Amino acid sequence: xxxxxxxxxxxxxxxxxxxxxxxxxxxxxxxxxxxxxxxxxxxxxxxxxxxxxxxxxxxxxxxxxxxxxxxxxxxxxxxxxxxxxxxxxxxxxxxxxxxxxxxxxxxxxxxxxxxxxxxx
Amino acid sequence: xxxxxxxxxxxxxxxxxxxxxxxxxxxxxxxxxxxxxxxxxxxxxxxxxxxxxxxxxxxxxxxxxxxxxxxxxxxxxxxxxxxxxxxxxxxxxxxxxxxxxxxxxxxxxx
Numbered sequence: 001x002x003x004x005x006x007x008x009x010x011x012x013x014x015x016x017x018x019x020x021x022x023x024x025x026x027x028x029x030x031x032x033x034x035x036x037x038x039x040x041x042x043x044x045x046x047x048x049x050x051x052x053x054x055x056x057x058x059x060x061x062x063x064x065x066x067x068x069x070x071x072x073x074x075x076x077x078x079x080x081x082x083x084x085x086x087x088x089x090x091x092x093x094x095x096x097x098x099x100x101x102x103x104x105x106x107x108x109x110x111x112x113x114x115x116x117x118x119x120x
Numbered sequence: 121x122x123x124x125x126x127x128x129x130x131x132x133x134x135x136x137x138x139x140x141x142x143x144x145x146x147x148x149x150x151x152x153x154x155x156x157x158x159x160x161x162x163x164x165x166x167x168x169x170x171x172x173x174x175x176x177x178x179x180x181x182x183x184x185x186x187x188x189x190x191x192x193x194x195x196x197x198x199x200x201x202x203x204x205x206x207x208x209x210x211x212x213x214x215x216x217x218x219x220x221x222x223x224x225x226x227x228x229x230x
Contacts, residue, residue: 043220043223044208044220046220111165112163113163
C-alpha cells in the first residue's frame with residue numbers, strides 16, 4: 001500500500017514552454033501533498049505544500065506564478081512549470097500524506113518516483 | 121540558519137564496519153524525525169523514523185534521538201556495499217512539513 005505515482009517520469013522541453021507534472025496517490029487519499037525540487041548533488045528542497053480544495057502554500061523564494069499547483073481531488077495534485085527555462089531543469093519529487101493518518105505525529109510521507117525535467 | 125544540517129561527507133567505511141551518520145536541527149519543537157536513503161536518480165526511501173528520545177533499532181539500523189541536544193543519528197552495522205547511497209535526515213515541523221538536510225554520501229568499500 002501507500003503508493004504514489006508521478007507522470008511523466010522524464011520530460012525534455014524547449015525553453016518557454018509549460019510542463020505539467022502529475023502526482024497521484026494510488027491506494028489512499030491524500031489531503032496534503034508536497035512538491036520538492038532537487039538539483040544534482042543537493043538535497044530535496046520543499047517548494048510548496050498542496051492541500052486538497054485550497055490554495056497551495058509556497059516556501060519562501062518559490063514563485064507561485066511560475067510553479068502552479070492544483071490539488072483538485074484527494075488523489076491528484078499537479079505542478080505546472082510555466083515558461084520553463086534551463087535553470088528550471090531539475091528532479092521534481094512529490095510526496096503525499098494519508099488522509100486517514102489523522103493528527104498523530106507518527107506518520108510519514110510517501111514519495112513518488114520523481115520527474116526529471118530538462119529544459120533546452 | 122538551516123533547519124536541518126548534516127555533514128555532507130563523503131563518508132567511506134570498509135565492508136562490515138559501522139557507519140555513523142549525524143544530523144542536527146534548529147526547530148526545538150520538532151517531534152518527528154526520519155532517515156531516508158536515496159540512490160542516484162531515484163526518490164528517497166524511508167529507512168527509519170524516530171519520535172522519542174533514545175535508541176530505536178531495526179535490523180542493522182539504529183536511530184538515536186536527543187531532543188535536548190537537537191541531534192539525531194543513524195548507525196548502520198555490518199555495512200554492505202549495497203548501503204552505498206546518500207542518506208537524508210528529515211524533520212517534520214508543526215505544520216506537517218518535512219525539511220531535509222543536505223544529505224551524507226556514504227560509500228562502503230568491499
